[in-house]
Amino acid sequence: MSTPEPGRPIVLRGGTVLTMDDAHTVLTRGDVLVVGDRIAAVGTDLDVPEGTQEVDATGGIVMPGMIDTHRHMWQTAMRGYGADWSLTQYFVWYYLEHGKTFRPEDVHAGNLLSAWEGLEAGVTTTVDWSHGLQTVDHAEAAADALLAVPGRFVLAYGNIQAGPWEWTADPAVQAFLTRRRDEGKLGLQLAFDVTGDPAFPEKAAFEVARELGLPVTTHAGVWGATSDASIQLMHDGGFMTPETVYVHAASLSTDSYHRIAATGGSISVSTESEQSAGQGYPPTWQVRQHHIPVSLSMDTSVWWSADLFSAMRTTLGADRSREHLEAHVEGNTVTQLSLRAEQVVDWATRGGAKALGRDDLGTLAPGMKADVVLLKNEDSPVSFPVLNPYGHVAFQAQRGDVHTVLVDGRVVKSDGKLVGADLRAVRSQVDATVEHLRTTMGEETWQAGMNPAMPEAGAAVLDNPYTYTEYKSEDTHGARGSLF
Numbered sequence: 001m002s003t004p005e006p007g008r009p010i011v012l013r014g015g016t017v018l019t020m021d022d023a024h025t026v027l028t029r030g031d032v033l034v035v036g037d038r039i040a041a042v043g044t045d046l047d048v049p050e051g052t053q054e055v056d057a058t059g060g061i062v063m064p065g066m067i068d069t070h071r072h073m074w075q076t077a078m079r080g081y082g083a084d085w086s087l088t089q090y091f092v093w094y095y096l097e098h099g100k101t102f103r104p105e106d107v108h109a110g111n112l113l114s115a116w117e118g119l120e121a122g123v124t125t126t127v128d129w130s131h132g133l134q135t136v137d138h139a140e141a142a143a144d145a146l147l148a149v150p151g152r153f154v155l156a157y158g159n160i161q162a163g164p165w166e167w168t169a170d171p172a173v174q175a176f177l178t179r180r181r182d183e184g185k186l187g188l189q190l191a192f193d194v195t196g197d198p199a200f201p202e203k204a205a206f207e208v209a210r211e212l213g214l215p216v217t218t219h220a221g222v223w224g225a226t227s228d229a230s231i232q233l234m235h236d237g238g239f240m241t242p243e244t245v246y247v248h249a250a251s252l253s254t255d256s257y258h259r260i261a262a263t264g265g266s267i268s269v270s271t272e273s274e275q276s277a278g279q280g281y282p283p284t285w286q287v288r289q290h291h292i293p294v295s296l297s298m299d300t301s302v303w304w305s306a307d308l309f310s311a312m313r314t315t316l317g318a319d320r321s322r323e324h325l326e327a328h329v330e331g332n333t334v335t336q337l338s339l340r341a342e343q344v345v346d347w348a349t350r351g352g353a354k355a356l357g358r359d360d361l362g363t364l365a366p367g368m369k370a371d372v373v374l375l376k377n378e379d380s381p382v383s384f385p386v387l388n389p390y391g392h393v394a395f396q397a398q399r400g401d402v403h404t405v406l407v408d409g410r411v412v413k414s415d416g417k418l419v420g421a422d423l424r425a426v427r428s429q430v431d432a433t434v435e436h437l438r439t440t441m442g443e444e445t446w447q448a449g450m451n452p453a454m455p456e457a458g459a460a461v462l463d464n465p466y467t468y469t470e471y472k473s474e475d476t477h478g479a480r481g482s483l484f
């Protein structure tokens with residue numbers, strides 16, 4: 001059908017429906033009826049009100065909108081720039097050298113692009129872990145961009161250019177948070193990290209969060225940055241609550257996992273990020289043993305995109321990889337895998353909803369908010385057969401297969417195309433930001449930032465007993481630390 005008209009009920013007919021309800025009910029040839037901003041019914045051969053528009057979901061998969069619980073959306077104008085960065089290079093670039101170059105309009109441009117990017121991939125809710133808010137003008141720009149896009153967003157307010165105890169004490173910041181909270185259009189969190197300094201200066205920021213009634217999201221268990229000491233300080237201070245979201249939690253001790261499990265918080269796993277940047281091994285293989293709730297996240301488009309299919313895939317791979325490796329060290333063989341495709345689909349949907357305290361999201365059931373995704377791509381040979389729908393979502397599907405997306409009952413992507421997105425206008429804002437950064441930094445610094453130096457391998461030739469011919473393998477195969 002053509003793009004659905006707003007205001008009329010919509011039914012998605014005849015798809016494989018992953019309800020993600022408590023029993024993980026799956027309907028084959030199921031229907032999902034949306035009336036207003038809510039799901040009115042889920043079933044087979046549903047009767048629908050007069051005037052309901054129909055989306056043919058046959059051959060496709062209908063699932064709840066996905067939820068990304070940690071994404072630095074302001075960095076999206078730098079898409080792919082840091083593909084070869086380690087975490088250290090990221091810190092140096094954003095925290096120390098160039099993060100302060102971003103003007104409010106640059107934060108706006110990044111958020112706008114990022115917001116559409118998520119919707120296009122079927123991510124209907126994103127937490128904007130917005131730690132580039134040097135001034136309240138930056139925060140207004142971030143919020144305005146999010147509100148200009150018909151997705152569901154949580155603005156997690158942060159500022160890496162000042163200590164959390166400083167910016168949270170700023171009356172202008174508190175006024176912004178109070179006003180935006182009372183407007184109710186955006187979800188809000190406070191976003192800051194706890195360094196582990198025994199003086200615990202972040203305590204004041206936690207107190208502001210408590211006073212304003214806002215959850216805290218924090219990068220925890222990040223190798224070289226935040227550690228078990230941070231968790232202990234939070235725990236001793238009584239600041240670990242069920243609303244707290246621990247991002248990465250990749251290099252923590254069992255004791256820290258116990259504290260998180262006992263206080264009811266959740267962990268936002270960014271597997272692609274942990275694998276490349278080095279926060280620690282993607283932790284699901286550990287945290288699932290402690291029954292800590294998990295959600296998934298994409299971190300930043302300076303490396304990766306907003307694609308949670310990728311998150312599901314890499315999370316399964318990393319978890320299984322570690323499970324095999326741990327067994328091999330003991331001389332054992334894993335014959336039955338612990339982490340299943342069904343579980344990562346749960347984390348990408350329900351897991352995010354639980355992390356955000358939103359019991360009206362993450363499930364397709366009557367009365368829930370109508371954030372719905374249809375995966376269907378008749379032009380793709382990967383789209384059939386759908387035999388194992390969870391496996392299909394986790395390992396086969398990709399953003400190009402996202403056919404229809406509804407947020408709050410509103411169609412934001414239809415027949416594979418975003419609805420109402422003026423990407424040309426977004427592109428001109430992003431171009432202006434790139435131009436600003438590039439000229440401010442200078443071409444040489446810009447290029448050096450994008451192409452970090454290779455580690456020094458030294459002059460020694462790697463020991464290889466088979467190098468007995470005249471063939472100089474070291475000249476071409478990286479023994480001197482160069483691929484070329």
Ligand SMILES: [Zn+2]
Pocket residue numbers: 070072129219247299
């Ligand atoms: Zn992050």
